[in-house]
Amino acid sequence: MIDDIIKLARINIQKLEPYQSARRIGGEHGDIWLNANESPISCSFKSKKKLFNRYPTCQPENLIFAYANYVQVLPDQILATRGADEGIELLIKAFCEPGEDTIIYCPPTYDMYGVNAKISNVKIKEIPTFKNTWQLDLLKIQLNLNKVKLIYICNPNNPTGNIIPKKDLIFLLEITLNKCLVVVDEAYIEFSPKESMTFYLKKYANLVILRTLSKAFSLAGIRCGFILAQKEIITILNKVISPYPIPTPISDIAIQSLNINFINLMKNRVLELNSNRIWLVDKLKNLSCVEKIFDSNANYLLVKFFMFQEVFETLWNKGIILRNQNEKINLKKCLRITIGTRLECSRLIEEIEVFSKKNMSKRGLNEK
Numbered sequence: 001m002i003d004d005i006i007k008l009a010r011i012n013i014q015k016l017e018p019y020q021s022a023r024r025i026g027g028e029h030g031d032i033w034l035n036a037n038e039s040p041i042s043c044s045f046k047s048k049k050k051l052f053n054r055y056p057t058c059q060p061e062n063l064i065f066a067y068a069n070y071v072q073v074l075p076d077q078i079l080a081t082r083g084a085d086e087g088i089e090l091l092i093k094a095f096c097e098p099g100e101d102t103i104i105y106c107p108p109t110y111d112m113y114g115v116n117a118k119i120s121n122v123k124i125k126e127i128p129t130f131k132n133t134w135q136l137d138l139l140k141i142q143l144n145l146n147k148v149k150l151i152y153i154c155n156p157n158n159p160t161g162n163i164i165p166k167k168d169l170i171f172l173l174e175i176t177l178n179k180c181l182v183v184v185d186e187a188y189i190e191f192s193p194k195e196s197m198t199f200y201l202k203k204y205a206n207l208v209i210l211r212t213l214s215k216a217f218s219l220a221g222i223r224c225g226f227i228l229a230q231k232e233i234i235t236i237l238n239k240v241i242s243p244y245p246i247p248t249p250i251s252d253i254a255i256q257s258l259n260i261n262f263i264n265l266m267k268n269r270v271l272e273l274n275s276n277r278i279w280l281v282d283k284l285k286n287l288s289c290v291e292k293i294f295d296s297n298a299n300y301l302l303v304k305f306f307m308f309q310e311v312f313e314t315l316w317n318k319g320i321i322l323r324n325q326n327e328k329i330n331l332k333k334c335l336r337i338t339i340g341t342r343l344e345c346s347r348l349i350e351e352i353e354v355f356s357k358k359n360m361s362k363r364g365l366n367e368k
């Protein structure tokens, strides 16, 4: 009987592979979590709110003003969402006709663009980036714009860590003007703040930017993100967002995190993590099981390993959890390592060193 009920689900949902979140794959195994690009350093917040009998306002004004002040755009160009993930979903809901319209994204990249399109029965064109440089194939995108409503570009890109240069994004904005939206996912932009496209919101009506408090702000647990766009686009998105997307305690904490003292703390954490990343690259370079390290501009590193599976499992068994990227296009034998505290980074290096000593000499790869 339950089989008949299961068949009531839409066909595309029956076929859907759900997003494999780090917490879904790794559960709460291990004690050094380097698999979800979270911040390893947290700030402590207290909500001053005590009473919760009333619904919150849909878009808490203080929150919008605080974020507007932080990103230097107008308050009416901002929508607060339940994480950047909800932003990805709202754009598809609002702009893509199911069964008809198409989105473009450029793998290897964040999986949620595709997952949300599949849930909504929106078509997908995957236009892979060039192998190893991870830059956009602009000409191929240009030749594939028919019926395309949204182009998702992740910058810095997850999981490769590279930057898409502004001139490429501007080229995309120019060729799609009046035809489709270019959605730049800036989830990690605080780690490379000069690369932000917020300045161009004034100039390009088809530019949309996704932001989040989950990464540099160390607030993945509260689920708060933002969409930045022209006010007319924000008005459209306001039609499809749920009536009360931001719970009262969440806006309270998010507002606190956007005051100048906390922003300065965030900036210091970013400096610390960026320097840990440089340290980690330097140490990894000398390890014989490391085949290639990709330049990163964010709080994670993509690394190609000899014996990647054994490296992954050995670390897992030691309680150090990384993210396996082997199944993704052009990422054979790659693992993604979230930058942790310096202590976590050195624990990681120690364990990989032990692994290399034990396993790599046998394979004659030690004289690299």
Ligand SMILES: *Cc1c(COP(=O)(O)O)cnc(C)c1O
Binding pocket: 037, 082, 083, 084, 085, 086, 110, 154, 158, 185, 187, 211, 212, 213, 214, 220, 223, 224, 225
């Ligand atoms: C983590 C991440 C998100 C999701 O952010 P939330 O605000 O936690 O939903 C969006 N895009 C990219 C590229 C991410 O890595």
